[in-house]
Amino acid sequence: MGKTIVSWSPVHGQAATTSNVAALAAHFALTYTHQSLITHTQLTYSTLESLFGKEMTTSRGFDSGIEALERLAKSNYLKADAVKDYTETVYKGRLDLLGGTQNQSLETPQLLEVLLKVTEDAYDLVWVDAHSGTRGNTSKRLLKKADLVIVNLPQNRYVIEQFFSGEGFPTELREKEIIILISQYDKNVKPGISKIKSKYSKKYPVFPVNYSSKFKDASNTFSITELFYRVANSNKGLEIQDFIESLAIVNKYIAKKLKLDDIEEEDE
Template identity: 50%
Template sequence: MGKTIVSWSPVHGQGATTANTVSLASLFAIEYKLRTLLTHTQLSYSSMEYLLGKNMVDEKFEQTGIKALERLMKSRLLKSEAVEDYTETIYRNRLDMLGGTSNGNNKDLLNAVIDVTSDVYDSVWIDAHSGQANEFTTDLLERADFILINLPQNQYILEDFFADQAFFKQIKNKPHAFLISQYDKEANVHIKKIKRKYHLDAPVYPVPYCKDFKNACNSQQVSQFFIRHYSLEKASSAFEFINALMEVNACIAKQFGLSLSIKEEDDQ
């Protein structure tokens, strides 16, 4: 049974949730010898498709993704072996993408999709709709095997979020980590301060700004970016960014008891 990683942010448009999810899942698929699926619960078309160069027009969208699986579910034909037929290949035999659904609040549909996809894939990464957790998001977080909470390096937003004790009661027994997006190590709201001020036991990881990655996003070449930049020298402008993502993935892999990454195997 595959593991489900849910990536979520309490604020819209500031946590870089989609970019982080796409980055981590892409690198995870390259790093580990596992079959990985990437999907989202946004509206019918999200920036995930754009970043990966999958500009699906409405007609194609109806034939692929969760929308197509919804028709199978209603017809009682939703089986694990059918899932791959409705995905877009990103890295052959490593990473597939399942487009989202315009009916993003259909809890039964998403639960059914998670059930069948986790039978096919070793890891399923879900980019959850940002914003304060509603019943749908709450259910998704409860089902997750690992939760990534995406936050900006913004003191006001951090104060507001960490004051929500009800949320932390919900996830306290769930493996989780915090990602500080577009991280600037020179800013006064730094990782050590965040951990100390809010008494965090869970890992807190920086995801630094990377010019090369931003250019890849704007040119819809994110999948190519990770193939080109997987093995980097320290002098590379993308080294710090890639290394930060690898640390997050190593934490997730350890939690799931996964074997060494390809790079770690080569170093032994």
């Protein structure tokens, strides 16, 4: 059975939750030999599809994405070996995308639990871009369900203090395996990563995801698939190297924590 990683943030629109999980999943797929799936809980809209250059389900018809799997689930035809027929390929044999839908009538919490059960049987690793906060039952259930939760925080002292003081720390994360990412990290901006680790987090691992204008540009042009492919096939030093190295550190920790590092990394 595969493992589920949920990428989440206590704040909306500040912590690069979607771009972080997209970058980590893309890097992981081109570094390790495991088969991964990436999906999201924002059924009506998410930037996840566009980051990988994909479109929403309604523009593709009804033969792919969450809506197609929902119809199978309701008919009791949803099996693990059928999941891949309804996803889109990002990196062949390494990373697939399960797209969303614009059908707002979907029974989101129940559907996602069914989907996670079958996708975990079909893939080694399932990355889920979860809706920020815990007002919705879906996010709460996903945080409880996850094998590992990625908590995304901006490099903002107030947000960081709020989270670690307990005001932004949901009960669903207690006793969970979590890691904390400081998004779009700039070493010239305070608080620095050493300060954050020493002052705020003695229990949970904290990692920076370095800011990269190249990745930002690729996100804005919906071309991160090509960006990571170029990086994986380049032996030259790149301007994006600091960003890639920060992802590599996080993914190495994830692979070890989830016991997914038994398969050697690809040669760089």
